[in-house]
Amino acid sequence: MKPGRFSYHAPQTVDEALELLSTRDNAKVLAGGQSLMAMLNLRYAMPDDVVDLNGVRGLDDITVTEQDIRFGAMARQRAIERDAAVAQAAPIFRDALGYVGHLQTRNRGTIGGSLCHLDPAAELVALCMLYDATITIAGKEREKHLPMSKFPAFYMTPNVEPDEIVVGFTLPRWHGVHGHGFFEFARRHGDFAVIAAGTLMELDSGGLIRRCAIVIGGAGASPLRLTGAEDMLLGQRPDADALTAAAAIAGEIDAMEDNVYSSDYRRHLARVLTGRALAQAAERAI
Amino acid sequence: MTDTPEIQHDVTVTVNGRPYTAACVARTSLADFLRHELHLTGTHLGCEHGVCGACTVLVDDQAVRGCLMLAVQANGAEVRTIEGLAAEDGRLSALQRAFSDHHAVQCGFCTPGILMTLVEVLRDTPDIDERGIREALSGNLCRCTGYQNIVDAALAAANAIR
Numbered sequence: 001m002k003p004g005r006f007s008y009h010a011p012q013t014v015d016e017a018l019e020l021l022s023t024r025d026n027a028k029v030l031a032g033g034q035s036l037m038a039m040l041n042l043r044y045a046m047p048d049d050v051v052d053l054n055g056v057r058g059l060d061d062i063t064v065t066e067q068d069i070r071f072g073a074m075a076r077q078r079a080i081e082r083d084a085a086v087a088q089a090a091p092i093f094r095d096a097l098g099y100v101g102h103l104q105t106r107n108r109g110t111i112g113g114s115l116c117h118l119d120p121a122a123e124l125v126a127l128c129m130l131y132d133a134t135i136t137i138a139g140k141e142r143e144k145h146l147p148m149s150k151f152p153a154f155y156m157t158p159n160v161e162p163d164e165i166v167v168g169f170t171l172p173r174w175h176g177v178h179g180h181g182f183f184e185f186a187r188r189h190g191d192f193a194v195i196a197a198g199t200l201m202e203l204d205s206g207g208l209i210r211r212c213a214i215v216i217g218g219a220g221a222s223p224l225r226l227t228g229a230e231d232m233l234l235g236q237r238p239d240a241d242a243l244t245a246a247a248a249i250a251g252e253i254d255a256m257e258d259n260v261y262s263s264d265y266r267r268h269l270a271r272v273l274t275g276r277a278l279a280q281a282a283e284r285a286i
Numbered sequence: 287m288t289d290t291p292e293i294q295h296d297v298t299v300t301v302n303g304r305p306y307t308a309a310c311v312a313r314t315s316l317a318d319f320l321r322h323e324l325h326l327t328g329t330h331l332g333c334e335h336g337v338c339g340a341c342t343v344l345v346d347d348q349a350v351r352g353c354l355m356l357a358v359q360a361n362g363a364e365v366r367t368i369e370g371l372a373a374e375d376g377r378l379s380a381l382q383r384a385f386s387d388h389h390a391v392q393c394g395f396c397t398p399g400i401l402m403t404l405v406e407v408l409r410d411t412p413d414i415d416e417r418g419i420r421e422a423l424s425g426n427l428c429r430c431t432g433y434q435n436i437v438d439a440a441l442a443a444a445n446a447i448r
Contacts, residue, residue, distance in 0.1 A: 002313065005292055006312060007293070007312065008358055010358075030356075033354050033355060033356070034336060034351075034354055037355065038335035038336045040313070041315070041334045041353065050312070052356075054359055102424055102426075103349060103403070103407070103425065104339060104342050104349045104351050105336060105351060105425065107349060108350050108355065188424060189421060
């Protein structure tokens with residue numbers, strides 16, 4: 001299908017974009033367009049005004065410092081996938097981005113667009129949850145910083161006002177020797193995951209788990225941190241018994257069901273994929 | 287909705303090395319712009335919501351879905367389409383030749399998108415293996431399901447280009 005009629009705006013600065021949003025009742029922000037364009041074509045979205053961020057300069061920076069990794073909201077998924085500094089500081093991004101859509105959609109798709117669309121199974125949403133990212137949101141009056149845990153409001157809806165724009169993400173780096181694991185199951189490579197599991201694991205000099213983070217995507221409205229399993233693993237040796245016990249917790253989460261996949265099946269996937277992701281992280285942490 | 291005429295935007299693009307300027311309404315996708323305004327009908331539209339990959343074209347040397355980008359967003363860009371693959375005299379590119387040799391075309395609807403995807407893939411990863419080709423083509427649906435010959439042709443093209 002073809003989109004309904006809308007007025008197109010191509011601001012050059014964030015302030016111009018914010019001014020447009022504050023003076024329009026039914027406007028949509030267009031980032032990479034890999035979700036919104038489809039929704040416009042299907043007329044699920046019928047905005048009167050489309051505010052295109054592609055002409056706003058300085059929103060696509062990727063910066064890796066000693067402390068953190070910063071993505072401008074308009075950083076393309078493909079640029080993140082190919083960024084050497086990100087690959088070194090947070091190699092899980094390259095693993096996970098391999099599952100995000102297809103190269104044609106990653107060439108346009110942005111991290112900000114993915115987060116604002118907030119699909120329950122989106123890989124980048126899960127990684128922001130895994131890293132406890134802070135989201136920077138620009139508004140006319142002030143800029144605000146939201147922890148990732150507060151970013152999802154409800155199903156596919158971020159805590160962003162209609163006259164605000166997400167401009168960037170800050171992810172604190174993990175220091176020390178740590179491993180990462182990311183697995184997901186989808187019917188076709190590149191589709192949204194039925195369930196995705198991502199893990200980060202740091203070992204101390206004695207080979208015991210000093211720090212661990214586990215995220216499950218696709219089970220609920222937003223990705224779930226498995227804090228119970230994370231806490232259980234602290235101080236343990238990452239052997240098969242410990243990892244199996246942690247993965248078992250993933251098999252007990254609340255999981256949604258749809259006309260294809262039951263809750264039980266999603267829990268099964270969560271347990272199996274978490275187990276694999278933990279084993280991979282442990283292997284890489286040594 | 288109003289009765290006022292919809293605003294026309296001038297879009298200037300270079301397609302396959304040739305400059306074009308045409309007017310369109312903001313909601314025109316790049317793929318529709320190529321077909322309806324520039325009359326370059328080699329680019330096909332299948333699903334129009336980013337799933338099938340038939341409309342894949344290169345924008346500034348990157349493969350993108352032509353249905354998920356507005357024509358106005360391509361203003362000033364360099365676009366490559368299936369019409370630009372063969373030489374001026376009609377000689378096929380190595381990729382097109384491989385598709386012909388391996389009978390990697392059945393109904394042909396998905397072919398332009400698959401070839402334009404492979405232009406980027408073979409340019410960036412000429413040493414790609416079968417698994418890589420299958421992964422790269424996961425975003426292009428062939429409803430004749432002729433994938434085996436498509437993959438064979440892509441591997442042969444990779445060999446020819448290396």
